[in-house]
Amino acid sequence: xxxxxxxxxxxxxxxxxxxxxxxxxxxxxxxxxxxxxxxxxxxxxxxxxxxxxxxxxxxxxxxxxxxxxxxxxxxxxxxxxxxxxxxxxxxxxxxxxxxxxxxxxxxxxxxxxxxxxxxxxxxxxxxxxxxxxxxxxxxxxxxxxxxxxxxxxxxxxxxxxxxxxxxxxxxxxxxxxxxxxxxxxxxxxxxxxxxxxxxxxxxxxxxxxxxxxxxxxxxxxxxxxxxxxxxxxxxxxxxxxxxxxxxxxxxxxxxxxxxxxxxxxxxxxxxxxxxxxxxxxxxxxxxxxxxxxxxxxxxxxxxx
Numbered sequence: 001x002x003x004x005x006x007x008x009x010x011x012x013x014x015x016x017x018x019x020x021x022x023x024x025x026x027x028x029x030x031x032x033x034x035x036x037x038x039x040x041x042x043x044x045x046x047x048x049x050x051x052x053x054x055x056x057x058x059x060x061x062x063x064x065x066x067x068x069x070x071x072x073x074x075x076x077x078x079x080x081x082x083x084x085x086x087x088x089x090x091x092x093x094x095x096x097x098x099x100x101x102x103x104x105x106x107x108x109x110x111x112x113x114x115x116x117x118x119x120x121x122x123x124x125x126x127x128x129x130x131x132x133x134x135x136x137x138x139x140x141x142x143x144x145x146x147x148x149x150x151x152x153x154x155x156x157x158x159x160x161x162x163x164x165x166x167x168x169x170x171x172x173x174x175x176x177x178x179x180x181x182x183x184x185x186x187x188x189x190x191x192x193x194x195x196x197x198x199x200x201x202x203x204x205x206x207x208x209x210x211x212x213x214x215x216x217x218x219x220x221x222x223x224x225x226x227x228x229x230x231x232x233x234x235x236x237x238x239x240x241x242x243x244x245x246x247x248x249x250x251x252x253x254x255x256x257x258x259x260x261x262x263x264x265x266x267x268x269x270x271x272x273x274x275x276x277x278x279x280x281x282x283x284x285x286x287x288x289x290x291x292x293x294x295x296x297x298x299x300x301x302x303x304x
Contacts, residue, residue, distance in 0.1 A: 012285040019281040024064050027270050037080060077271035086275045089260060096166050096256035101241035103172055104179035105234060112184045116191025135185035147178045147251040164253030175252045183237040187230050194226030235291040239284035
């Protein structure tokens with residue numbers, strides 16, 4: 001177990017360092033921050049003074065290592081526009097994003113598992129084909145386009161839900177459906193495949209031969225085995241939901257990490273964007289490690 005954890009931790013740290021380096025370089029090359037801070041009418045002397053004030057005139061590698069050193073000490077810098085510490089901004093917006101991600105994950109599980117079970121019990125029928133078609137639709141449709149359709153139908157036409165905001169739980173309904181649809185297909189297909197394999201396995205035939213009821217065979221034996229891969233995939237999909245909330249939060253006006261990232265990109269607020277990028281990367285890496293540990297504990301073929 002310890003060797004497995006150390007090995008995965010080493011790989012994860014390399015991935016995190018790579019993400020931070022590439023993200024830092026791309027953000028610095030995406031625009032002239034000194035000119036943006038100085039204003040459109042600033043003279044070259046004023047731009048140079050602003051660059052010297054914020055250390056933007058130093059080599060990129062020096063700026064990067066300074067940022068890493070400060071981040072390791074808990075200082076992610078200060079927003080160049082709001083003058084608020086970046087860590088405080090992330091903490092203030094994190095609750096909305098976590099709530100949205102958890103609700104979307106729960107919705108996808110509540111839809112995917114029953115669909116997968118029903119499709120596996122009636123393979124190659126219209127029920128199975130309908131479930132697979134729904135999965136393909138959920139995986140193919142872009143989040144932003146589906147979000148706009150939901151807003152037009154349920155917020156504008158029917159007026160069943162608010163268009164934007166995050167004041168009450170009602171504001172999370174449409175964003176939750178939008179994000180949940182994107183992660184539902186993989187869980188549905190895994191459940192369907194696992195159930196088909198489990199229903200044709202020897203231990204299920206033995207349970208039926210012992211006279212167990214169909215419900216007991218389905219839920220106590222087949223589903224318990226088939227759902228194991230879904231558990232590990234759910235940990236990875238939670239990281240996807242945290243990172244994929246940028247577009248959805250921007251469309252629905254939710255005041256979360258995604259909305260903060262969108263606003264910071266528009267303002268070329270490098271400290272905030274860089275910190276959010278690394279934070280989301282670490283979240284995804286941690287959840288991937290968690291999924292690997294779950295797989296290793298559940299699958300006896302994997303040696304820890």
